[in-house]
Amino acid sequence: MEAIKLTDISDAVKILVVDDERDIREGIERILKRMGFVVFTASRGEEALAILEKETVSIAILDLKMPGMDGLELHKRIQVIDEQIIVIIITGYATIETAIEAMKQGVYDFIPKPFEPEHLRIVVNRANEKLQLTLEAEKLQAERARTLIDLDMEKSRIRTIIESLPTAVVVTNTAGEVVFMNPAFLGSLDLDASLTPGKKLESYVPDDGLCNMVMKISKGEFEKDGEAATHEMQVSENKYLMARGRPVLNEREECMGAVVTLSNITSLKMLDQLKSEFVAKVSHELRSPLSTIHEQLAMVLNDMTEEEIDVDQDLIERAKEKTNGLISLIGDLLDLSRIEAGGVSHNIQSIQVVDLLKSIVEFLGIRAQSKKQTLGIELSTEEFPMITADPMALESIFGNLIANAINYSPDGGSIMVKAQMAGKFIKVQVVDNGFGIPQRHQEKIFERFFRVKDDNTRYITGTGLGLPIVKGLVDSMNGSIELESEEGKGSTFTVLLPV
Numbered sequence: 001m002e003a004i005k006l007t008d009i010s011d012a013v014k015i016l017v018v019d020d021e022r023d024i025r026e027g028i029e030r031i032l033k034r035m036g037f038v039v040f041t042a043s044r045g046e047e048a049l050a051i052l053e054k055e056t057v058s059i060a061i062l063d064l065k066m067p068g069m070d071g072l073e074l075h076k077r078i079q080v081i082d083e084q085i086i087v088i089i090i091t092g093y094a095t096i097e098t099a100i101e102a103m104k105q106g107v108y109d110f111i112p113k114p115f116e117p118e119h120l121r122i123v124v125n126r127a128n129e130k131l132q133l134t135l136e137a138e139k140l141q142a143e144r145a146r147t148l149i150d151l152d153m154e155k156s157r158i159r160t161i162i163e164s165l166p167t168a169v170v171v172t173n174t175a176g177e178v179v180f181m182n183p184a185f186l187g188s189l190d191l192d193a194s195l196t197p198g199k200k201l202e203s204y205v206p207d208d209g210l211c212n213m214v215m216k217i218s219k220g221e222f223e224k225d226g227e228a229a230t231h232e233m234q235v236s237e238n239k240y241l242m243a244r245g246r247p248v249l250n251e252r253e254e255c256m257g258a259v260v261t262l263s264n265i266t267s268l269k270m271l272d273q274l275k276s277e278f279v280a281k282v283s284h285e286l287r288s289p290l291s292t293i294h295e296q297l298a299m300v301l302n303d304m305t306e307e308e309i310d311v312d313q314d315l316i317e318r319a320k321e322k323t324n325g326l327i328s329l330i331g332d333l334l335d336l337s338r339i340e341a342g343g344v345s346h347n348i349q350s351i352q353v354v355d356l357l358k359s360i361v362e363f364l365g366i367r368a369q370s371k372k373q374t375l376g377i378e379l380s381t382e383e384f385p386m387i388t389a390d391p392m393a394l395e396s397i398f399g400n401l402i403a404n405a406i407n408y409s410p411d412g413g414s415i416m417v418k419a420q421m422a423g424k425f426i427k428v429q430v431v432d433n434g435f436g437i438p439q440r441h442q443e444k445i446f447e448r449f450f451r452v453k454d455d456n457t458r459y460i461t462g463t464g465l466g467l468p469i470v471k472g473l474v475d476s477m478n479g480s481i482e483l484e485s486e487e488g489k490g491s492t493f494t495v496l497l498p499v
């Protein structure tokens with residue numbers, strides 16, 4: 001019924017006129033047709049009902065007094081067929097009582113006989129307006145219903161797509177509870193496919209790092225328009241996953257939780273391991289012949305006659321310098337391979353970090369002096385507890401940082417090593433007023449072989465492996481390292497080591 005009405009809006013409105021008096025019936029028909037309506041006429045109630053079986057009529061004009069079925073009775077029957085038909089009664093006996101009675105039954109209006117054509121037109125126009133309003137309202141209602149259906153379909157379509165994604169997806173709320181996870185997520189963690197959301201993330205994935213990352217994102221502690229937060233995790237002996245997470249924001253940019261994808265990085269990990277093994281092997285194989293060449297060059301230099309010195313000394317000195325560079329590169333590569341393979345800290349002892357710092361500062365002081373730099377150490381007055389660590393590792397960490405400060409500060413610069421307690425950590429800072437590191441390079445500074453190339457650093461030799469070694473060692477001791485630096489002003493490396 002609704003659908004038919006909707007299409008009727010553009011069609012002419014159909015009106016049924018029922019009157020036993022032929023003149024009146026035809027008179028009304030003429031007036032209405034001129035007004036643009038489609039008109040059906042009937043002289044009796046039964047005839048009218050037969051028309052209604054075939055036609056969808058919107059307005060019915062009924063004579064009240066007719067032989068057989070009267071207007072009110074016909075109105076009742078019409079209401080049963082379609083209660084939306086607007087009924088107007090024509091009557092020669094327009095008394096208040098009949099009017100009230102008819103209105104109670106839902107008749108829309110009256111036209112008393114005899115009437116002027118104008119009166120009929122006014123009443124029918126009013127009825128038609130009401131009809132159009134009703135149709136308009138119905139149309140809006142239907143449109144709303146359709147939009148809701150569309151929305152529902154869109155929602156389930158997106159859900160189906162996410163369910164079918166080959167990438168593992170999990171969504172958590174701000175309390176860290178899982179609100180959605182797709183089959184790929186369960187699959188990648190080898191979890192039972194029948195698991196349902198609702199519990200805390202840790203009950204599905206017992207990985208502290210991942211849960212911390214999700215909570216950090218949910219609390220808005222992760223930059224909103226920055227890159228995704230990442231976390232690498234080992235889920236079984238031979239399976240590594242990379243989790244990437246971002247906040248889920250509403251229209252007001254408030255955080256509603258986190259969305260995390262997991263990708264399998266096992267093969268990358270394996271490749272990385274193979275590469276490290278290869279580098280370690282090659283470095284190892286190169287080290288002894290190079291050392292031999294280096295020593296032989298030293299011997300040649302030693303045994304040179306005066307004449308030979310004049311001609312070849314420079315050449316051989318340079319060759320010796322280069323082999324020295326290569327030997328230290330190989331040393332760094334081997335150190336790095338060892339750290340990456342987890343084979344550090346063989347010689348764990350109880351150490352007083354402050355004493356160790358003093359001796360490194362003393363040792364490197366000679367190098368600083370040769371550049372007319374001041375290298376000092378500043379210790380807070382509190383008592384420093386001993387820490388258990390490999391002294392070689394600590395020497396490597398602070399030796400590298402202080403040597404860098406010397407290397408990357410101009411002649412006459414000043415370098416300060418500061419130590420103090422910070423809760424359960426010893427905090428050591430190496431502060432210089434040297435060249436500094438441009439902001440855009442700062443996040444790459446701990447990557448292997450990365451070196452800043454500019455006018456300041458052009459003539460400074462190095463391998464780009466010092467800071468990766470430092471970072472690897474600090475990480476292996478469950479510590480942390482941070483850099484603050486401003487180009488032209490200097491750098492501060494801050495190391496925190498757990499006591």
Ligand code: ADP
Binds near residue numbers: 434464
């Ligand atoms: P290397 O010193 O052998 O080049 P590192 O890994 O120790 O390698 O350092 C990487 C790069 O970081 C250096 O080449 C240098 O550009 C920059 N750098 C390190 N420490 C400092 C510092 N204190 N001040 C300025 N730049 C630094």
